[in-house]
Amino acid sequence: MTHDRLTPAGRVPRALWAPAVLALALVTLPIAGLLLRTDFARLPTLLTSDASLHALRLSLLTAALSTVLCVLLGVPLAVVLARSTFPFVRVVRAVVLLPLVLPPVVGGFALLYSLGRNGFLGYLLDVTAGITVPFTTAAVVIAQTFVAMPFLVVSVEGALRATGEDFERVAATLGARPATVFTRVTCPLLLPALASGVVLSFARALGEFGATITFAGSLQGVTRTLPLEVYAQADADVDSAVALSLLLIVIAVVVIVVARPRSVEGVRA
Amino acid sequence: MSKAIATSLAALLAMAGCTASEERTLTVFAAASLTDVFTTLEQRFEDEHPDVDVRVHFAGSSRLAQQLAEGASADVFASADEDVMRDVAGEGLLTGEPTPFATNTLTIAVEPGNPLGIRGLADLAREDVTAVVCQPQVPCGSAARELAAAHDVEPRFASEEPDVTAVLGKVRAGEADAGLVYVTDVRDEAVDEVAIDGAEDAVNTYPIATLTEAPLAAEFQRFVLGAGSGVLRDAGFGAP
Numbered sequence: 001m002t003h004d005r006l007t008p009a010g011r012v013p014r015a016l017w018a019p020a021v022l023a024l025a026l027v028t029l030p031i032a033g034l035l036l037r038t039d040f041a042r043l044p045t046l047l048t049s050d051a052s053l054h055a056l057r058l059s060l061l062t063a064a065l066s067t068v069l070c071v072l073l074g075v076p077l078a079v080v081l082a083r084s085t086f087p088f089v090r091v092v093r094a095v096v097l098l099p100l101v102l103p104p105v106v107g108g109f110a111l112l113y114s115l116g117r118n119g120f121l122g123y124l125l126d127v128t129a130g131i132t133v134p135f136t137t138a139a140v141v142i143a144q145t146f147v148a149m150p151f152l153v154v155s156v157e158g159a160l161r162a163t164g165e166d167f168e169r170v171a172a173t174l175g176a177r178p179a180t181v182f183t184r185v186t187c188p189l190l191l192p193a194l195a196s197g198v199v200l201s202f203a204r205a206l207g208e209f210g211a212t213i214t215f216a217g218s219l220q221g222v223t224r225t226l227p228l229e230v231y232a233q234a235d236a237d238v239d240s241a242v243a244l245s246l247l248l249i250v251i252a253v254v255v256i257v258v259a260r261p262r263s264v265e266g267v268r269a
Numbered sequence: 270m271s272k273a274i275a276t277s278l279a280a281l282l283a284m285a286g287c288t289a290s291e292e293r294t295l296t297v298f299a300a301a302s303l304t305d306v307f308t309t310l311e312q313r314f315e316d317e318h319p320d321v322d323v324r325v326h327f328a329g330s331s332r333l334a335q336q337l338a339e340g341a342s343a344d345v346f347a348s349a350d351e352d353v354m355r356d357v358a359g360e361g362l363l364t365g366e367p368t369p370f371a372t373n374t375l376t377i378a379v380e381p382g383n384p385l386g387i388r389g390l391a392d393l394a395r396e397d398v399t400a401v402v403c404q405p406q407v408p409c410g411s412a413a414r415e416l417a418a419a420h421d422v423e424p425r426f427a428s429e430e431p432d433v434t435a436v437l438g439k440v441r442a443g444e445a446d447a448g449l450v451y452v453t454d455v456r457d458e459a460v461d462e463v464a465i466d467g468a469e470d471a472v473n474t475y476p477i478a479t480l481t482e483a484p485l486a487a488e489f490q491r492f493v494l495g496a497g498s499g500v501l502r503d504a505g506f507g508a509p
Binding site: 112116117118132134135213216217218219220223224231232233234235236237238 | 329331332335338339399401404406407426427428429430431439442443444445
């Protein structure tokens with residue numbers, strides 16, 4: 001962090017105050033609106049309804065699974081991107097970041113037309129193994145992993161670049177093999193970045209909506225996660241939708257508190 | 270700098286609809302199943318009234334009702350069933366009596382050629398059939414459940430979609446083998462239809478009502494009930 005360059009409050013140009021306050025209001029007022037709309041007396045009932053509990057359980061399960069997938073696949077990818085010198089590494093990095101900037105519903109379509117029954121991979125899976133992915137919990141996990149993976153890769157790769165290769169080179173000159181260097185030197189160095197990457201990908205997975213409803217559908221206990229339940233309830237039972245929204249906000253606040261400061265206050269890319 | 274801010278603020282306000290010519294804009298909230306018909310009607314109404322801009326907002330009826338209850342402003346509401354319209358009336362939002370203008374029944378949309386040989390509602394319970402339906406909160410979903418109960422069958426659904434267009438989308442994309450949609454939804458070549466024997470056991474009646482005192486709102490309602498009825502019948506809607 002750049003504490004030495006912080007300007008004392010008195011020296012912030014006056015012209016910046018109005019838009020700054022407006023920006024803050026834009027973030028906080030909607031949350032305040034949601035809180036005002038919440039039926040706190042019925043909150044326990046609303047949050048423990050059958051549909052809510054199913055959605056909560058499914059959300060926690062799928063977000064946890066996709067976070068594990070993000071770690072298992074994303075860490076090796078981050079190491080390859082940070083350390084290897086093959087010529088197209090910059091292009092590959094850009095591709096990996098695609099889900100970060102892509103509208104999730106577009107991601108859902110991309111998944112549908114690759115892993116759906118008529119997609120080339122989905123067709124192959126169907127013909128060879130009799131597996132169809134859409135409308136299953138697995139589809140939810142895949143959609144969440146798709147959108148959450150870049151957060152982990154960016155976190156870990158940034159840390160790898162920042163720490164440099166000196167420790168690893170020393171370990172190697174002392175006779176450690178690449179696998180030993182990775183487990184004994186690289187991994188411990190990565191832990192803080194990995195932790196914040198994990199929290200961020202979990203949060204992103206938990207909040208996934210567009211790719212899920214497009215690719216996985218919406219069925220209680222199978223594919224209807226918390227955000228999808230909020231959307232479904234918004235049609236009929238607004239109090240319930242608001243209560244679930246509040247729950248998601250609480251989870252988000254916890255995530256921000258846990259993940260501070262490294263990742264939320266600026267992912268080093 | 271400040272001039273630039275003023276200009277962009279003005280642009281924002283204009284986008285938000287705060288323009289001087291507001292009285293010649295007519296906002297219509299219409300059920301998702303009315304998308305094709307009301308797009309046509311919008312065009313015709315604008316042809317007859319060159320100074321009017323009709324804006325139609327399509328979504329599941331219940332979602333529209335919810336938006337209205339939360340303060341969304343619209344001049345006319347066309348719902349896919351009477352329960353939803355009653356809710357809106359209960360909120361005290363209507364300025365006129367709801368008038369039925371069409372009816373609709375359910376049918377099964379299947380892939381072209383019906384490769385799985387689906388013959389009726391009972392087949393939607395088959396293990397090898399992936400079927401989708403509207404979620405029970407919207408009219409097409411409640412009608413689907415009503416129909417299944419009336420016929421004493423228990424279809425298995427792989428997904429409950431937010432509205433009827435999403436159900437149709439899943440069948441069109443080939444992800445679902447079958448979807449319960451309205452008879453008016455299967456009039457294109459991308460899907461085939463398997464008619465349901467006794468579909469008239471769950472008939473949706475579509476009411477229309479005005480939400481403002483604007484003369485234009487009443488005029489649009491009259492237009493839908495009058496000249497619009499031909500367009501509705503052509504699209505497969507029944508007479509109320």
